[in-house]
Amino acid sequence: MTIRGAWLAAAAMLAVAAGAPPARAAEADFTICASCHGMGGVSYNFETPSLAGQQSFYAITQLFLFRAGRRTSEAMTEVAKPMSDADLGAYSELIGRLPAAAPAPGVTADPARMKRGAVLAEQYRCTTCHGADLAGAKQVPRLAGQREDYLARALAEFRSGARVGYTPAMNETLAGLGAAELGDLAHYIAHVSTLTGVAPAASAAPR
Numbered sequence: 692m693t694i695r696g697a698w699l700a701a702a703a704m705l706a707v708a709a710g711a712p713p714a715r716a717a718e719a720d721f722t723i724c725a726s727c728h729g730m731g732g733v734s735y736n737f738e739t740p741s742l743a744g745q746q747s748f749y750a751i752t753q754l755f756l757f758r759a760g761r762r763t764s765e766a767m768t769e770v771a772k773p774m775s776d777a778d779l780g781a782y783s784e785l786i787g788r789l790p791a792a793a794p795a796p797g798v799t800a801d802p803a804r805m806k807r808g809a810v811l812a813e814q815y816r817c818t819t820c821h822g823a824d825l826a827g828a829k830q831v832p833r834l835a836g837q838r839e840d841y842l843a844r845a846l847a848e849f850r851s852g853a854r855v856g857y858t859p860a861m862n863e864t865l866a867g868l869g870a871a872e873l874g875d876l877a878h879y880i881a882h883v884s885t886l887t888g889v890a891p892a893a894s895a896a897p898r
């Protein structure tokens with residue numbers, strides 16, 4: 692049990708002891724999420740994002756978009772639909788506490804694609820918003836440690852307009868880019884973060 696979990700349990704016991712009905716507190720249980728997003732939020736599933744180290748503010752905006760049907764995903768619409776505002780808060784808080792981890796092993800880096808990706812990342816200023824270490828901040832997502840297949844899909848969907856963000860930042864950023872360039876960017880981002888080093892997966896599994 693986490694400190695917060697323990698605190699909630701203690702608060703509920705106190706409420707019972709005082710004769711009051713236990714407060715209805717949203718408790719986030721990561722077990723169901725882990726079935727797709729992996730233990731500790733490190734995803735081994737194709738096109739399913741890792742959540743380890745993700746920004747909690749970004750997570751809540753995305754859960755909100757899924758719940759409202761503004762970001763389409765069959766799996767996540769199903770997951771987010773029954774969530775209350777308190778649930779959105781509890782899950783995004785939990786995600787924000789998952790320690791950043793090395794990504795699940797993927798395709799090996801191709802030097803030519805890495806070179807092209809680096810030039811594009813510089814030209815389109817990815818790090819000005821996502822941070823020099825690609826860790827993101829607030830509503831800007833962490834990209835470091837993310838799966839390449841998921842990154843490629845996310846970029847393609849922003850580019851085509853199929854994915855609408857909480858802000859139009861990405862749709863605008865990628866406006867002039869073609870499919871091959873997006874692929875090179877995804878390849879570069881996925882590998883540069885492993886080269887610059889992401890803290891190895893912590894032994895403490897969430898909850």
Ligand code: HEC
Nearest residue numbers: 723724726727738739740750753754763764766767770782
């Ligand atoms: C059945 C599989 C499945 C389950 C269960 C699931 N997810 Fe997801 N989740 C996905 C997929 C697939 C995506 C990517 C959707 C897309 O491509 O737009 C996603 C995306 C997300 C995102 C956005 C991540 C990003 O980088 O943009 C968040 C946040 C998220 N899930 C949280 C959760 C939480 C919290 C739970 C548990 C309550 C959960 N998910 C359960 C499959 C799942």
Ligand code: HEC
Nearest residue numbers: 815816817820830831832842845856857858860861864876
């Ligand atoms: C002007 C700021 C800005 C710039 C520049 C920018 N991004 Fe983003 N990016 C964002 C924001 C904000 C989001 C979240 C959008 C949303 O609400 O869905 C995002 C989302 C993303 C996502 C989705 C991550 C996920 O987990 O689903 C990817 C991938 C991404 N950006 C890659 C890039 C790349 C690659 C570049 C450079 C070519 C770039 N970004 C440049 C602000 C920016």
